[in-house]
Amino acid sequence: MAKIKTLADLRKIKEEAQSKIKLRENSDNPEQLIQIKVGMATCGIASGAKDTMKYLVEELEQEAIDAVVTQTGCMGYCYAEPTVEVTVPKKEPVVFGYVNKEKAREIIDMYIKRGELIDGIIPVNFKTIDE
Amino acid sequence: MRTLSEHILDIVQNSIKAKATLIEIIVEEDKINDLCSLTIKDNGCGMNRETLQQAANPFFTSRNTRKVGLGLALLKQNAERSNGSFKLDSEPGVGTTVTAGFQLSNVDKPPMGDIWETYYLTLLSYSEGVLEYSHETEKGKFSINSGEIKEMLGDISFQQKEIREGIIELIKNNLEEIEATK
Numbered sequence: 465m466a467k468i469k470t471l472a473d474l475r476k477i478k479e480e481a482q483s484k485i486k487l488r489e490n491s492d493n494p495e496q497l498i499q500i501k502v503g504m505a506t507c508g509i510a511s512g513a514k515d516t517m518k519y520l521v522e523e524l525e526q527e528a529i530d531a532v533v534t535q536t537g538c539m540g541y542c543y544a545e546p547t548v549e550v551t552v553p554k555k556e557p558v559v560f561g562y563v564n565k566e567k568a569r570e571i572i573d574m575y576i577k578r579g580e581l582i583d584g585i586i587p588v589n590f591k592t593i594d595e
Numbered sequence: 596m597r598t599l600s601e602h603i604l605d606i607v608q609n610s611i612k613a614k615a616t617l618i619e620i621i622v623e624e625d626k627i628n629d630l631c632s633l634t635i636k637d638n639g640c641g642m643n644r645e646t647l648q649q650a651a652n653p654f655f656t657s658r659n660t661r662k663v664g665l666g667l668a669l670l671k672q673n674a675e676r677s678n679g680s681f682k683l684d685s686e687p688g689v690g691t692t693v694t695a696g697f698q699l700s701n702v703d704k705p706p707m708g709d710i711w712e713t714y715y716l717t718l719l720s721y722s723e724g725v726l727e728y729s730h731e732t733e734k735g736k737f738s739i740n741s742g743e744i745k746e747m748l749g750d751i752s753f754q755q756k757e758i759r760e761g762i763i764e765l766i767k768n769n770l771e772e773i774e775a776t777k
Contacts, residue, residue, distance in 0.1 A: 467764075467768050468761055468764045468765045468768060469765060469768050469769060469772070470765075471743055471744070471747060473761075473765065474744065474747065474758075474761045474762065474765055475747050477757050477758070477761040478747065478748060478751060478757070478758065478761075480757075481751075481755065481757035481758070482751070484757075504604065504605075504608060504716075505605070505608065505666075506596075506605050506664075506665045506666040506669065507661075507665075509596065509601050509604055509605050510596060510601075514601065514604060514712065514713070514716065517716055518712055518716065521716075521719070521754065521759070525754065525756050525759075532754075533719060533754075534719055534720035535608070535716065535717070535719070535720040536720075537608065537612070537658070537660075538658065538660055538661060539660050540660035540661050542661060
């Protein structure tokens with residue numbers, strides 16, 4: 465395939481893929497999706513949050529798990545970065561610390577797929593880590 | 596921070612937090628004068644003079660989750676030790692511009708890194724505005740604008756595999772064409 469260089473090339477990719485793409489059924493009500501927030505402040509990035517986020521995006525897609533992966537700020541657990549907050553629909557958010565690729569794998573396999581809790585949860589009493 | 600891409604990923608968060616609707620990442624390389632400059636410009640809420648003076652101080656932050664704020668301080672340190680410069684301009688209600696200059700050939704200049712990942716990962720969580728990245732060398736100029744991509748994609752999500760790979764490929768190919776320094 466020709467190299468992708470312009471927006472027009474990207475449009476072609478989109479058109480080719482369009483037939484395969486199922487529009488997300490849940491995209492209108494994001495509360496039905498699994499929400500994953502990766503702590504991406506200075507402390508997170510310095511500890512490798514970028515790789516963790518990239519890994520999560522790729523793996524969740526590979527496994528066809530409908531999830532929204534976004535970045536968030538720092539919640540004061542800089543010692544445990546990279547931190548990841550996972551919110552499974554109808555459950556309380558859970559924050560995991562020291563999430564490298566192996567840990568991310570474990571979170572997908574154990575917590576997201578089977579609902580089992582694993583080591584490395586940061587016990588917090590908070591509402592959200594947005595601020 | 597090991598790469599300029601990581602710095603960008605970090606500093607852009609400040610702009611997002613400042614409720615910017617347009618964030619511009621501008622990289623300019625000048626091999627003849629041995630210079631590389633990185634500019635991050637936003638139209639967010641800006642800072643007053645007091646905050647501006649403190650912003651690059653590692654012991655100053657506007658957060659209340661922790662007491663240090665290293666993002667700008669680390670960029671400043673990296674710029675200065677690679678024989679470069681650091682400048683911060685801001686006006687309340689208008690926006691903020693961060694400019695870091697580096698000596699291109701300096702051993703202490705952090706490599707560019709995977710800027711395509713930085714751009715893509717930032718897109719995923721910045722739906723409120725437009726993220727523009729441009730890179731200029733003596734071979735040419737490349738720029739990418741998230742507003743145009745979004746318009747073109749319509750209902751299709753950035754997270755779609757083909758789209759993700761497409762965006763990343765597009766940036767990589769163009770940077771290669773203008774012979775951007777890695």
